[in-house]
Amino acid sequence: MFMNGSQRRFKNATLYKIALGLVIAVSISACTTEPPESREPPCTQAGYFKSTDRVGGYYRCVWNANINRWIQYPYTCPNGHEFDEKLQRCVLP
Known part of the structure; x- marks a missing residue:
């Protein structure tokens, strides 16, 4: 089966978007949301x-x-x- 130029560009663009999405997902998952370490005494009451x-x-x-x-x-x-x-x-x- 042969693809014309338009179909090939569409397939390449789709693969590029998938790869970019994976890179972004991995980058985001590597981030941490922990608050900075506090040097205050730990809370024991409100x-x-x-x-x-x-x-x-x-x-x-x-x-x-x-x-x-x-x-x-x-x-x-x-x-x-x-x-x-x-x-x-x-x-x-």
């Missing part, structure tokens, strides 16, 4: 806590029942402010 690692920083601990673990969300107070755990907000020192 709430907002002053950072021990960053000046003006604080973090929120939330229990995620879907994955059975604590999640830490980092935040930063405006410049010149520090987080007050009693007041649960950023204040001037």
Whole structure:
């Protein structure tokens, strides 16, 4: 069976798209989505806590029942402010 030029170009373009799709899929699967390593103490209860690692920083601990673990969300107070755990907000020192 002989292919004309148009059919050959279509087949080559299709093979190219398949190969490109495989390269993209492999590249994406190699990526990680792990959050950066936190130097804060591990969460043991829900709430907002002053950072021990960053000046003006604080973090929120939330229990995620879907994955059975604590999640830490980092935040930063405006410049010149520090987080007050009693007041649960950023204040001037």
